[in-house]
Amino acid sequence: xxxxxxxxxxxxxxxxxxxxxxxxxxxxxxxxxxxxxxxxxxxxxxxxxxxxxxxxxxxxxxxxxxxxxxxxxxxxxxxxxxxxxxxxxxxxxxxxxxxxxxxxxxxxxxxxxxxxxxxxxxxxxxxxxxxxxxxxxxxxxxxxxxxxxxxxxxxxxxxxxxxxxxxxxxxxxxxxxxxxxxxxxxxxxxxxxxxxxxxxxxxxxxxxxxxxxxxxxxxxxxxxxxxxxxxxxxxxxxxxxxxxxxxxxxxxxxxxxxxxxxxxxxxxxxxxxxxxxxxxxxxxxxxxxxxxxxxxxxxxxxxxxxxxxxxxxxxxxxxxxxxxxxxxxxxxxxxxxxxxxxxxxxxxxxxxxxxxxxxxxxxxxxxxxxxxxxxxxxxxxxxxxxxxxxxxxxxxxxxxxxxxxxxxxxxxxxxxxxxxxxxxxxxxxxx
Amino acid sequence: xxxxxxxxxxxxxxxxxxxxxxxxxxxxxxxxxxxxxxxxxxxxxxxxxxxxxxxxxxxxxxxxxxxxxxxxxxxxxxxxxxxxxxxxxxxxxxxxxxxxxxxxxxxxxxxxxxxxxxxxxxxxxxxxxxxxxxxxxxxxxxxxxxxxxxxxxxxxxxxxxxxxxxxxxxxxxxxxxxxxxxxxxxxxxxxxxxxxxxxxxxxxxxxxxxxxxxxxxxxxxxxxxxxxxxxxxxxxxxxxxxxxxxxxxxxxxxxxxxxxxxxxxxx
Numbered sequence: 001x002x003x004x005x006x007x008x009x010x011x012x013x014x015x016x017x018x019x020x021x022x023x024x025x026x027x028x029x030x031x032x033x034x035x036x037x038x039x040x041x042x043x044x045x046x047x048x049x050x051x052x053x054x055x056x057x058x059x060x061x062x063x064x065x066x067x068x069x070x071x072x073x074x075x076x077x078x079x080x081x082x083x084x085x086x087x088x089x090x091x092x093x094x095x096x097x098x099x100x101x102x103x104x105x106x107x108x109x110x111x112x113x114x115x116x117x118x119x120x121x122x123x124x125x126x127x128x129x130x131x132x133x134x135x136x137x138x139x140x141x142x143x144x145x146x147x148x149x150x151x152x153x154x155x156x157x158x159x160x161x162x163x164x165x166x167x168x169x170x171x172x173x174x175x176x177x178x179x180x181x182x183x184x185x186x187x188x189x190x191x192x193x194x195x196x197x198x199x200x201x202x203x204x205x206x207x208x209x210x211x212x213x214x215x216x217x218x219x220x221x222x223x224x225x226x227x228x229x230x231x232x233x234x235x236x237x238x239x240x241x242x243x244x245x246x247x248x249x250x251x252x253x254x255x256x257x258x259x260x261x262x263x264x265x266x267x268x269x270x271x272x273x274x275x276x277x278x279x280x281x282x283x284x285x286x287x288x289x290x291x292x293x294x295x296x297x298x299x300x301x302x303x304x305x306x307x308x309x310x311x312x313x314x315x316x317x318x319x320x321x322x323x324x325x326x327x328x329x330x331x332x333x334x335x336x337x338x339x340x341x342x343x344x345x346x347x348x349x350x351x352x353x354x355x356x357x358x359x360x361x362x363x364x365x366x367x368x369x370x371x372x373x374x375x376x377x378x379x380x381x382x383x384x385x386x387x388x389x390x391x392x393x394x395x396x397x398x399x400x401x402x403x404x405x406x407x408x409x410x411x412x413x414x415x416x417x418x419x420x421x422x423x424x425x426x427x428x429x430x431x
Numbered sequence: 432x433x434x435x436x437x438x439x440x441x442x443x444x445x446x447x448x449x450x451x452x453x454x455x456x457x458x459x460x461x462x463x464x465x466x467x468x469x470x471x472x473x474x475x476x477x478x479x480x481x482x483x484x485x486x487x488x489x490x491x492x493x494x495x496x497x498x499x500x501x502x503x504x505x506x507x508x509x510x511x512x513x514x515x516x517x518x519x520x521x522x523x524x525x526x527x528x529x530x531x532x533x534x535x536x537x538x539x540x541x542x543x544x545x546x547x548x549x550x551x552x553x554x555x556x557x558x559x560x561x562x563x564x565x566x567x568x569x570x571x572x573x574x575x576x577x578x579x580x581x582x583x584x585x586x587x588x589x590x591x592x593x594x595x596x597x598x599x600x601x602x603x604x605x606x607x608x609x610x611x612x613x614x615x616x617x618x619x620x621x622x623x624x625x626x627x628x629x630x631x632x633x634x635x636x637x638x639x640x641x642x643x644x645x646x647x648x649x650x651x652x653x654x655x656x657x658x659x660x661x662x663x664x665x666x667x668x669x670x671x672x673x674x675x676x677x678x679x680x681x682x683x684x685x686x687x688x689x690x691x692x693x694x695x696x697x698x
Contacts, residue, residue, distance in 0.1 A: 035673075038587070038588075038674060039557070061634060061637045061638040061641055062634070064640050065624070065634060065636075065637035068636070068640060069633075181630075184630040390556045394556060397557040398557070402558065403462075403558045404555065404557065404558035404559045405556040405558060406550075406554050406555060406556060406674060406676060408553075408554045408676060408677060409674045409675065409676055410591060410593070410663055410675050410676060411660045411675045412667070413664045413665070413667040413672060413673065414587075414667075414672075414673035415674045
């Protein structure tokens with residue numbers, strides 16, 4: 001009697017299940033004129049429910065971060081920076097040499113004109129050997145001019161030294177910032193990789209256990225289940241969850257330990273790199289300052305004072321003095337213009353150098369490479385998710401008996417939209 | 432016992448109906464797909480591509496020299512147009528015969544297999560008929576390929592040219608607005624990014640920037656996307672099409688409803 005009742009109950013369950021299945025199929029009549037065996041899935045929408053989607057968002061943010069950091073033109077490569085720096089240094093050298101040449105030429109020109117003026121003045125008062133005296137007089141002119149040039153050269157040298165120190169400090173700070181940033185990005189990338197691996201493990205474990213979990217849950221939903229079986233099944237379910245959690249926790253702990261070690265290693269490397277860069281910059285600067293000092297000293301030595309003429313009358317001396325002052329003044333004014341021109345060129349080159357070693361210092365093309373790497377990872381991750389969606393859609397399509405399923409559909413006035421069903425499948429895997 | 436028998440019969444009937452719907456599916460005209468990358472890697476394509484690249488290198492050098500000689504903006508524009516035309520002519524000369532032969536091969540395979548549309552492999556998730564092997568075999572043979580005599584049955588799959596729809600004034604205007612907005616936001620967020628003290632702050636700035644741009648994109652473009660989608664669906668319904676795809680994904684056949692959608696959107 002009880003056997004008969006049990007048999008009836010089973011038959012009833014089968015009938016209920018089949019009715020439900022039939023009801024489900026009745027909702028999706030793939031043979032209808034409106035569907036005609038054609039289905040479609042909106043992959044972009046389904047992907048938003050994929051467990052790996054947060055990783056994709058993070059990658060998008062990382063890509064935006066790199067783009068924000070290096071907005072505008074792409075950062076130059078190491079070779080590019082080196083070439084441009086060499087070119088700027090060359091331009092500065094040429095400008096310096098040109099300035100010295102113009103100064104020397106101007107000086108010679110004024111000397112000649114002053115000598116001629118003094119010779120004429122001496123000849124006017126009947127003084128013989130005017131040329132010699134004029135030459136001697138020029139010594140006095142040169143001494144005064146030398147003083148002015150020496151003063152300017154010394155001031156220029158001090159200004160140069162200060163600007164080098166300032167540039168050094170700024171460059172070191174910027175390079176240090178860039179190195180630290182690069183290290184931080186590497187660290188962040190490692191964190192993301194670890195998180196991705198954890199998410200993937202979680203995903204693959206859920207996927208692997210999904211049939212078992214679904215089977216247990218289906219059995220648990222049976223109202224006729226006795227207490228002991230129910231408890232056993234709940235235990236099995238819990239054990240699966242615990243096993244999954246333990247595997248993920250183990251991976252997380254491994255990642256944590258390796259991340260700590262990596263962080264320390266990265267910090268040490270960063271500090272060493274900064275110290276090395278600072279040392280290089282200071283060494284270069286010291287050599288630049290020394291070169292400039294030598295150039296100034298050479299210029300000062302060349303401007304050494306000559307002895308003053310002794311055998312001239314006070315009136316002639318006064319006249320020569322007037323001529324001398326006139327030419328000295330003119331030369332100084334001209335020299336100021338030449339030096340100002342040089343200063344302007346140098347400032348322009350300095351600006352270019354600062355731009356080169358400033359915003360993009362330390363980038364050395366790494367940003368471009370990093371961007372490409374992030375884009376590649378993004379494409380790879382998207383493809384992985386897309387494949388999952390396509391596989392799920394294929395399964396659903398096979399079950400429903402569709403003849404063809406598209407993705408990338410712009411609009412539809414018929415066909416069967418698989419998006420919701422595939423989304424549910426993906427979400428159930430996520431759960 | 433009798434009840435069980437009835438239940439079993441019912442179960443068998445339901446299972447047959449539920450599990451084999453394809454057996455009684457309405458007759459859909461054939462959909463084929465082609466792996467365009469595989470066809471593109473055939474020696475004839477590779478040769479034509481190499482020749483085109485060489486021709487482009489020569490034209491590029493000539494273009495640079497011509498641009499140096501151009502003194503006014505009008506001259507430069509004229510030179511640019513001239514070289515664009517030269518390149519286009521060369522492209523037609525080198526690729527035209529290859530593409531024509533390929534198109535003919537696809538048409539022949541489609542006709543032979545009674546396919547009304549052939550699309551790119553990438554957009555077919557399930558089903559359809561892979562014609563790549565047949566097309567490659569036909570292209571690799573030395574035989575002359577002629578146009579098929581039988582025309583394929585009309586397709587239930589339509590397509591629109593997205594590029595043409597993107598050039599509609601409303602879409603262009605929205606694109607320009609978005610572009611200006613992105614530029615302005617970029618400047619603001621560059622400053623915020625540079626002012627950020629640590630990596631966490633910088634990541635937050637980048638995430639906020641992405642969100643803001645995405646929100647604006649949704650605000651400006653989503654209404655247009657929705658409008659286009661409903662206009663496309665309406666045009667498809669009028670022509671008895673089931674789904675509409677992008678022209679770029681269509682290799683052969685299908686029904687072009689671009690004009691219908693354009694007209695509907697311009698109303």
